[in-house]
Amino acid sequence: MSIQTTAPTSNRSQFSVKTLLRLAWRYAWRRPFQSLFFILGVAIGVAMIVAIDLANGSAERAFALGTETITGRATHQIVGGPSGLDEQIYTRLRRELGYRQSAPVVENYVIATTLDAQPMRLLGIDPFADQPFRSYLGEGDAAAGASATFLSDLMVRPNTVLLSQDVATRYHLQTGDQFPVRIGSRTANLEIVGLLAPSDDLSRRALQGLLITDISTAQEVLQQLHKLDRIDLIVSNDAAGRAALAKIATILPPGVRIEESAARSGAVNEMTAAFSLNLTALSLLALVVGMFLIYNTVTFSVVQRRPVLGSLRALGMTRREVYVLILAEAGLLGVIGTALGLALGVILGRGAVQLVTQTINDLFFVVSVREIDIPVFTLV
């Protein structure tokens, strides 16, 4: 229209962003309580989302860890019914078929009474057969020399276990110490013959809920004499592997079968899926509630100053400029609120992780993801 040409000054509609920002900043500064309210609203919203997200992430990693610990690197497993497998099967597998990529496992949960009564998985293995299956027995790293001695101790002396270095440190235990465990109504004393401190973090964490023992000790403590829970196999994925599987199948008595580990971990997944779903639902809920909180805070801050915004409009501030003003201020305070919310979320998340892990401990695995580290991707 003709407006532009009638302008007494050339840059008439050029109302600088700087002025807007100053207005926004001024607003925040002159209304400290409202600003604080805004910041808190955003912070709580963000904290909520972050905390649940962290808990969720930790839980997921706990599941993954647990699954890996259970199945290890095995590709297949020989499993029986609820009463387990006869250990003869393992002997025949080794002697008659000479199949070396196999490892027997006896396992169950026990309560470590003096270790805060936490449930721990007693994992009975054949230390020599097991090395290809579970990494944390230490292959080739600095601990190898030492591990050789405690592995033989483990096999030779009854009721001996290996414990994670972390757990030992936490409960002031040392090699040679004994501690009781409860299996149902019975108790047994276990002696520590070695401490495991794998270099990688995942294994170290996986180890925290584990008591590793020789297969015969496990059978004794768990009262499963001559029984195995399963035999882990590593079978190559080719013709030779399939031939080996076929051959193994021939020596298996009725009721005993070979399963793919994926199937096993599939079952585990199924078990954890429900829990996972709950957590996802919870995190979505947190997201909705958090968003609602933030939305409400912003809306409130706009509504309660509608008169001023009206004045600004009457003075000739365009809709867009008012919009930018609101956004600028919301952005300004929002950034502070978000930063605060992230910090708060991590703290809350720590608590939430504890609760979630506790639940997982009680229900599914005994994993310790007590301390959270913050994966960057959950924050972006």
Add this chain to the structure above:
Amino acid sequence: MTLQTTAQVANHQEPTLERPAATQPSKPVLIRLEHLSKTYAEAGQARAVLDELNREFYTGEFVCLLGKSGSGKSTLLNLISGIDAPSSGDVTIYDGAQAVTITALSEHERTIFRRNHIGIVFQFFNLIPTLTVLENVTLPLELAGKHQQMRRHAVELLERVGLADRINTYPDKLSGGEQQRVAIARALAHDPLLVLADEPTGNLDDETGETVLKLLLELTRDAGKTLFMATHAPDVAEQADRVLHLVHGQLVNDQLSTAQG
């Protein structure tokens, strides 16, 4: 009742009374209202608040708009300032030789026009509480993009309204009268074509109101601005160049001002 009927009779003759004035060369037309109507839909029924107004107002004129509460004074002012849009009809504002029919503009264009050419004084002062007195006065200058010597100009205006020593104070520390004086300075800061005042003394006691009114008149007169003031106070009318009554959606000339011509 009888009063109102006579008023309406006068109103019907109004166009013929008005035309000769428009042709006077000494008074260039600043605002022209043509068939200006504003209706609100109320419970499914249209209610005309302003009904086919036709008027011209001149540069430098002080127009006083009287009317009962709810008669549509604010509505008319909002149409002239472009805050609101009419149901039908036009408002044209003459910026020198340039005619701008603001009712034909978009909301955004009206806003830009308003911030460049119109100053407004409100009943409730409407200062921005988070800006200092000085910043409140410089805000229209910034909005209009008139950054040169902005501060000096604002300080001058604040001196005129007697608040030079309060420039760094925030509005909530000022009395009502002082706030309105700041608002007057603000309304004039960006050198507008006209100043609209909606009951500027409505929220002040009589004495303060008088002072504020005097200042407003003085400043607009000195600057040669048109002042269009809606008010309840009939005594303000004594100082006006022209007094109009808003009755039943019609503009009715005051006996006195009609006589003046």
